[in-house]
Amino acid sequence: MIRRVVVTGIGTVNASTAGGRDALAGALALGRSTIGPVRAFDTAAMSSRLAAEVDEATLASLVDRDAARRLSRICRLALGACFLAVRDAEVAGGPGLGIVVGTEHGDFTSSRDFAHGFLRRGPAGLSPMIFPNTVMNTMASIAAIAIGAKAPSITVNQATLAGDLAVARGARLVADGRAEAVVAGGVDELFSDVYERLAQMGALSPMGGRGPEGCRPYAADHNGPVLGEGATFLVLEEREAARARGARIIAEITATAWGNVPVAPHTGHAGCADSGSPVARLIRGRGATGVARCYGAGNGDPAVDDWERALLGRDLAAPADLVPPISLAPLFGQHGGLGALRVGAAALDAARGTSVVLVHGIARGGCRIALVVEPAA
Amino acid sequence: MSRSAARDGRPDVVVSGLGIVSPYGAGVKSFWSGLAAGACTIKPITVIETEGFRSRIAAEIPAEVIATLGASRRRSRADRIALAAAGEALADAGLEGAARTETALLIGAVGGGMLEGENWYWEIARGRPSSGMGALRSILPFSHAETLGWRLGLTGPKETVVMACASGAASIALGADLIRAGVTPTALVGGVDALTHICFMGFNALKLLDPTPCRPFDRDRRGMSIGEAAAFLVIEDAAHCRARGGRVHARLAGYGMTTDAHHVTAPHPEGEGMIHAMQGALDAAGLAAREVGYVNAHGTGTPQNDRAEALALRRVFGEGGVLVSSTKSLVGHTMAAAGSVEAVATILALQHGLLPPTANLEHVDPEVPFDCLPVVARSADVSAGLSNSFGFGGQNVSLIFVRPEVGEVQPKASRQWRGEGQPKASRAD
Numbered sequence: 001m002i003r004r005v006v007v008t009g010i011g012t013v014n015a016s017t018a019g020g021r022d023a024l025a026g027a028l029a030l031g032r033s034t035i036g037p038v039r040a041f042d043t044a045a046m047s048s049r050l051a052a053e054v055d056e057a058t059l060a061s062l063v064d065r066d067a068a069r070r071l072s073r074i075c076r077l078a079l080g081a082c083f084l085a086v087r088d089a090e091v092a093g094g095p096g097l098g099i100v101v102g103t104e105h106g107d108f109t110s111s112r113d114f115a116h117g118f119l120r121r122g123p124a125g126l127s128p129m130i131f132p133n134t135v136m137n138t139m140a141s142i143a144a145i146a147i148g149a150k151a152p153s154i155t156v157n158q159a160t161l162a163g164d165l166a167v168a169r170g171a172r173l174v175a176d177g178r179a180e181a182v183v184a185g186g187v188d189e190l191f192s193d194v195y196e197r198l199a200q201m202g203a204l205s206p207m208g209g210r211g212p213e214g215c216r217p218y219a220a221d222h223n224g225p226v227l228g229e230g231a232t233f234l235v236l237e238e239r240e241a242a243r244a245r246g247a248r249i250i251a252e253i254t255a256t257a258w259g260n261v262p263v264a265p266h267t268g269h270a271g272c273a274d275s276g277s278p279v280a281r282l283i284r285g286r287g288a289t290g291v292a293r294c295y296g297a298g299n300g301d302p303a304v305d306d307w308e309r310a311l312l313g314r315d316l317a318a319p320a321d322l323v324p325p326i327s328l329a330p331l332f333g334q335h336g337g338l339g340a341l342r343v344g345a346a347a348l349d350a351a352r353g354t355s356v357v358l359v360h361g362i363a364r365g366g367c368r369i370a371l372v373v374e375p376a377a
Numbered sequence: 378m379s380r381s382a383a384r385d386g387r388p389d390v391v392v393s394g395l396g397i398v399s400p401y402g403a404g405v406k407s408f409w410s411g412l413a414a415g416a417c418t419i420k421p422i423t424v425i426e427t428e429g430f431r432s433r434i435a436a437e438i439p440a441e442v443i444a445t446l447g448a449s450r451r452r453s454r455a456d457r458i459a460l461a462a463a464g465e466a467l468a469d470a471g472l473e474g475a476a477r478t479e480t481a482l483l484i485g486a487v488g489g490g491m492l493e494g495e496n497w498y499w500e501i502a503r504g505r506p507s508s509g510m511g512a513l514r515s516i517l518p519f520s521h522a523e524t525l526g527w528r529l530g531l532t533g534p535k536e537t538v539v540m541a542c543a544s545g546a547a548s549i550a551l552g553a554d555l556i557r558a559g560v561t562p563t564a565l566v567g568g569v570d571a572l573t574h575i576c577f578m579g580f581n582a583l584k585l586l587d588p589t590p591c592r593p594f595d596r597d598r599r600g601m602s603i604g605e606a607a608a609f610l611v612i613e614d615a616a617h618c619r620a621r622g623g624r625v626h627a628r629l630a631g632y633g634m635t636t637d638a639h640h641v642t643a644p645h646p647e648g649e650g651m652i653h654a655m656q657g658a659l660d661a662a663g664l665a666a667r668e669v670g671y672v673n674a675h676g677t678g679t680p681q682n683d684r685a686e687a688l689a690l691r692r693v694f695g696e697g698g699v700l701v702s703s704t705k706s707l708v709g710h711t712m713a714a715a716g717s718v719e720a721v722a723t724i725l726a727l728q729h730g731l732l733p734p735t736a737n738l739e740h741v742d743p744e745v746p747f748d749c750l751p752v753v754a755r756s757a758d759v760s761a762g763l764s765n766s767f768g769f770g771g772q773n774v775s776l777i778f779v780r781p782e783v784g785e786v787q788p789k790a791s792r793q794w795r796g797e798g799q800p801k802a803s804r805a806d
């Protein structure tokens with residue numbers, strides 16, 4: 001029997017809003033960019049100065065103060081969004097609940113703090129309390145304990161597409177019967193050291209100092225991504241089980257595929273064709289059945305933007321209507337939760353009647369993904 | 378057809394290729410020779426500074442082995458051993474053409490290229506100029522998948538799984554799910570971790586490292602010994618493997634994956650999640666506990682892990698109901714690679730009818746009511762083996778491998794790997 005996967009909850013903590021499905025719908029409808037000058041640290045000596053930051057007061061309101069004292073910021077972001085998603089879906093913890101967390105950078109703040117302890121005081125300066133946070137699955141571990149997720153707890157690490165990949169893997173777990181429900185999404189925080197190094201390496205807008213700093217996906221004058229931070233998680237369930245418990249189903253994820261376009265690490269360009277990844281096969285098959293709306297992973301990085309346009313132009317049956325795809329990066333900044341936010345936006349579109357929504361992504365290094373979201377039957 | 382496939386109609390999953398770079402050296406042959414001999418590789422560390430730490434030992438891949446790896450020296454240590462192990466696995470499987478191109482790639486990883494990144498960070502944090510900032514490009518775990526996906530020309534699903542010490546085992550399990558779901562017929566799955574300062578310092582800070590080589594299940598055990606390795610398996614739809622004349626090392630009969638949801642660093646005291654993972658694997662395989670003859674334990678040598686694992690084993694197999702050993706006593710705890718290293722060890726044990734021992738085990742803990750195969754490998758005709766991997770965050774993965782039946786074993790179709798990462802000595806063979 002085929003197990004169909006539906007979205008029954010959304011939780012998001014981002015630079016624009018924090019809340020469930022209604023909060024996300026409101027932020028998308030508002031369409032206001034949250035990108036502004038970085039407040040968390042001094043960027044005066046850096047070549048980049050913009051970001052989309054989550055307000056600390058918003059975050060503080062989501063996680064119990066005692067618990068928050070023991071948690072790093074990225075753990076609080078993940079935990080806050082997971083709580084909101086579980087509340088939105090009204091789903092309970094237990095042996096049937098799993099969690100999948102996607103992240104690009106993980107908890108580098110804790111890694112830095114841990115290393116600094118050693119550099120300042122030698123072995124005596126090392127904190128056993130901080131060390132566990134340096135392992136990238138710490139956000140999933142903390143969240144699993146908090147929401148009682150005893151089915152698989154998985155962390156996936158990926159550039160640009162961490163959130164999309166986590167949702168696709170979560171849907172796979174439900175479809176395969178590995179879990180009855182999965183809380184799946186992504187998270188990243190804005191961290192000064194990462195920001196500074198990426199700026200130094202020319203990985204952020206304005207890449208190479210060309211033009212004004214800003215996030216302008218697919219535009220002629222795009223010149224790099226602008227970082228954001230936040231967490232977005234979806235609750236995915238097997239459709240019949242969700243119906244049986246009276247869940248408020250938002251949409252159905254009817255297909256997922258992810259694959260690789262072999263290119264050198266950290267590279268990618270419009271000339272790299274996808275000769276046959278599962279994603280190309282899915283989109284070419286779907287192209288004939290009418291994609292009505294398409295979200296993309298374009299974030300202002302010319303390599304990603306141009307590559308995505310080229311790939312979709314080749315694979316979609318009616319690319320003129322859908323390419324360039326819609327990018328949410330100008331609203332929320334590039335971060336590990338953005339992919340899940342894209343799928344959440346697609347689910348809300350489907351709930352409003354959009355027939356077939358494609359969520360697509362390509363990352364430097366060749367990871368490619370597609371999810372198809374449709375109204376729940 | 379296995380009992381599991383007969384039940385649900387999904388494809389059986391077989392293991393058709395193995396590859397490893399371990400503290401014994403590069404290649405499955407050296408790995409098995411070391412395990413069979415019960416040779417402990419845990420020695421004083423040379424790749425990182427250890428002055429002032431309680432424990433100063435680990436199972437390192439010898440410098441002379443690293444030097445023979447053909448991959449570019451600009452790559453991280455972890456990327457280099459991963460390329461060599463993955464290349465050996467693909468060559469062993471004899472995967473070529475479209476069958477290779479469409480192969481999925483799932484890598485369990487934690488440290489990424491952290492060792493090289495740390496070296497850069499150490500210099501600038503101490504106020505010294507460093508030209509090594511390029512190392513940061515490979516610092517994240519997903520960089521292994523980027524490197525391997527590119528160099529090996531794979532276009533199937535690509536994932537980097539970070540589940541602490543269960544990462545390698547999880548990559549095998551999740552790859553098997555893709556095959557059983559019909560997403561891909563073949564997957565290159567495994568794990569890699571090189572020694573890093575942060576790992577060494579962290580486990581020292583937690584006082585989880587034994588100053589002497591680890592003694593899993595020993596009454597006097599004082600902690601674990603870390604190690605480094607890369608190990609990969611090619612897993613495959615059994616029918617696909619049969620059709621192309623591939624070799625079957627073993628069947629991956631089932632797996633279980635659970636979460637304790639109890640504590641970030643400590644296992645559930647009653648081994649609750651471990652029990653469910655092992656029982657889930659047995660159920661998926663359609664096997665009774667008595668049909669499993671060997672458990673390659675997670676067996677880190679920490680008081681907490683070994684106690685909880687022994688409790689869980691007793692609940693699942695009954696007192697003395699199965700032979701148990703920990704190969705971490707031989708090659709150290711290789712972190713994200715451990716699950717795949719131990720999967721390879723389990724498969725080789727079934728193939729050779731020889732169970733690797735638990736090194737350094739002198740006085741078995743009375744709370745461990747099992748024959749833990751102390752010091753010397755033991756001949757045993759075992760048809761099914763279970764490999765346990767547990768990680769920080771209470772993540773539990775149990776894999777069950779079954780020795781192929783006589784008709785399933787095909788003539789070996791393997792080719793020599795001649796790509797980047799292959800040890801030079803092997804190329805000249």
